[in-house]
Amino acid sequence: MKKLWIALxxxxxxxxxxxxxxxxxxxxxxxxxxxxxxxxxxxxxxxIREGKFRWVWYKLIPTNVVISNYSxxxxxxxxxxxxxxxxxxxxxxxxxxxxxxxxxxxGSLSCTLKPDALxxxxxxxxxxDEADLRAxxxxxxxxxxxxxxxxxxxxxxxxxNIEELLGFESAGRLQNDIAGxxxxxxxxxxxIYAVHLPDITLYYSVQALYKDYxxxxxxxxxxxxxxxxxxxxxSLLRLDELTKYxxxxxxxxxxxxxxxxxxxxx
Numbered sequence: 452m453k454k455l456w457i458a459l460x461x462x463x464x465x466x467x468x469x470x471x472x473x474x475x476x477x478x479x480x481x482x483x484x485x486x487x488x489x490x491x492x493x494x495x496x497x498x499i500r501e502g503k504f505r506w507v508w509y510k511l512i513p514t515n516v517v518i519s520n521y522s523x524x525x526x527x528x529x530x531x532x533x534x535x536x537x538x539x540x541x542x543x544x545x546x547x548x549x550x551x552x553x554x555x556x557x558g559s560l561s562c563t564l565k566p567d568a569l570x571x572x573x574x575x576x577x578x579x580d581e582a583d584l585r586a587x588x589x590x591x592x593x594x595x596x597x598x599x600x601x602x603x604x605x606x607x608x609x610x611x612n613i614e615e616l617l618g619f620e621s622a623g624r625l626q627n628d629i630a631g632x633x634x635x636x637x638x639x640x641x642x643i644y645a646v647h648l649p650d651i652t653l654y655y656s657v658q659a660l661y662k663d664y665x666x667x668x669x670x671x672x673x674x675x676x677x678x679x680x681x682x683x684x685x686s687l688l689r690l691d692e693l694t695k696y697x698x699x700x701x702x703x704x705x706x707x708x709x710x711x712x713x714x715x716x717x
Contacts, residue, residue, distance in 0.1 A: 483520040484566050486573055490515050496570045519573075521584050523563050525638075528595050530558040532603045536649060542657040545664060552654055556603065558622065558643035560595065560629070564588070568635035595629060602628050
């Protein structure tokens with residue numbers, strides 16, 4: 452009976468030890484996320500998070516499993532946009548105005564990485580520890596800033612509702628574009644305000660004058676263009692005809708003798 456109790460005691464001790472050895476959350480501090488790597492299963496795609504119990508058998512294998520802990524910081528991106536409205540130089544040159552059609556915007560963007568994206572990022576971005584994660588967040592800040600600047604410029608260059616796209620109204624559109632381009636971001640917030648805006652009404656007025664000028668120029672030049680086009684087409688047709696004659700005479704030189712006899716008879 453004593454041996455039975457001793458055996459049972461050791462079984463309980465082994466069971467408790469196995470329980471704690473296989474408990475993956477045990478080494479992950481509160482507020483952090485754990486990613487498990489193992490020699491037998493590679494990087495585990497399931498994130499280890501606080502409050503969600505998990506036990507894995509292959510953690511019992513000595514030196515098989517390494518759990519890396521990561522804390523996610525809020526990423527802050529400062530934004531500054533400067534530029535000139537499309538074709539502004541051409542418009543002002545034609546009209547003789549000295550209007551300033553440049554713009555300057557400033558803004559900010561904040562976000563975090565999605566916790567569930569950590570396992571895949573660790574594989575694709577070769578993130579091995581907390582320092583690597585901070586370095587990746589810094590590089591991501593620059594990527595987001597460059598993307599945002601290019602998107603704002605594309606909005607303006609499209610010349611669609613420029614007065615709405617310069618400033619606050621562009622924040623929602625930009626936020627949606629960033630979310631689509633960086634799907635591993637979470638808690639995304641974007642704000643933009645205008646530092647300097649041009650006179651949009653004047654810009655559209657000068658633009659209309661410029662387009663009207665081009666239409667008038669086109670109407671005046673169109674007849675001459677048609678005449679020159681007809682001459683050019685006629686030259687091309689004649690050249691094509693002579694080329695075909697040349698190819699035919701090269702292929703059948705006897706035709707030269709026939710043409711000579713025919714001309715002599717005439």
